[in-house]
Amino acid sequence: MRPPRYLAFSATAVAGLAAGLALAQEDDIFSFIPDGGRTLLAGLLDGNAPEGLARAVATEDADEDAWMARLGDTDLDQWQTETLAQYLAARAPFDPGGEMPRDGRDLALALCQSCHIITVTVTQDRTVEAWLGTMNSPSHIEIEMTEADRRLLAEYLVVNAGIPIDLIPRELRAGGASY
Ligand code: HEC
Known part of the structure; x- marks a missing residue:
């Protein structure tokens, strides 16, 4: 198995990325979350x-x-x-020329920041089973997602979450939970 994305980065790469992100953040505060x-x-x-x-x-x-x-x-x-x-x-299959179905990142942004900031989700490094467990916990079971959505989000997070706190925009660090 390949390691989660962020564990594979060297300190220098992370520093370079952080500098790039500082620029990108002016446009989109969520740009640090990898593409789906x-x-x-x-x-x-x-x-x-x-x-x-x-x-x-x-x-x-x-x-x-x-x-x-x-x-x-x-x-x-x-x-x-x-x-x-x-x-x-x-x-798939779907029409790639039309409006494409939601990916894992779309699901996270749409469904995982109404009760707590997205940081709670994207900083965790978990297995698919652990993510499915989180989504099936009492706090999350009511969220409207199909089984396929849950699995896709879990898989997306296994590969793309575990983002180091240094790469999270300051506005999205501690203190954002409302539960
Ligand atoms: C309806 C409100 C609500 C929404 C929407 C929500 N959460 Fe949560 N979440 C909570 C509450 C309440 C807690 C703290 C209690 C707990 O841990 O279950 C929490 C805690 C967490 C935690 C840390 C504790 C743990 O279980 O590991 C993670 C990770 C998490 N949520 C992920 C998610 C993801 C992924 C989504 C989107 C699918 C999401 N949350 C959407 C209410 C919500």
């Missing part, structure tokens, strides 16, 4: 997508491994490739 499958797919389809990808997305119902194989060599890093493969396994 929807945005990654749109980027690929706008650029150098592997041959036949759009058609496959529109027609194929395949598992994560099959999508990983189909994605092959792209400009995406291993975490992004995995994030996209999980998204396609959960959501």
Whole structure:
């Protein structure tokens, strides 16, 4: 298994990233949260997508491994490739030219910050089972999500959460919980 994204960064890379984020944050306070499958797919389809990808997305119902194989060599890093493969396994087939279904990041932003700040979620490093446990706990069971949404969000968080507190914008650090 590859390590969670943020454990793989060296201190220098984190410092560089933090500097880049400081600029990006002026536009979007949530830009530190990695792209989900929807945005990654749109980027690929706008650029150098592997041959036949759009058609496959529109027609194929395949598992994560099959999508990983189909994605092959792209400009995406291993975490992004995995994030996209999980998204396609959960959501395809769908029309990639239309409004694409929500990805894990979309779900987190839409559903995981009404009772506490998003930081509570994106700083945790957990397994899929642990995330599903959190989502099935009494505090969370009422949140309107399908089983497929829960799994997709859990998978997205395994790959993309565990974000070090240093990379979280100051406004989104301690003190934001309202429960
Ligand atoms: C309806 C209100 C509500 C929403 C919406 C909500 N939470 Fe929570 N969350 C809570 C409460 C209350 C606690 C503290 C009590 C507890 O730990 O269950 C909490 C605590 C947590 C914790 C820390 C404690 C733990 O269980 O590990 C995590 C992680 C978490 N939430 C994740 C999420 C995620 C992921 C979502 C979006 C799917 C979400 N929350 C949306 C109410 C909410």
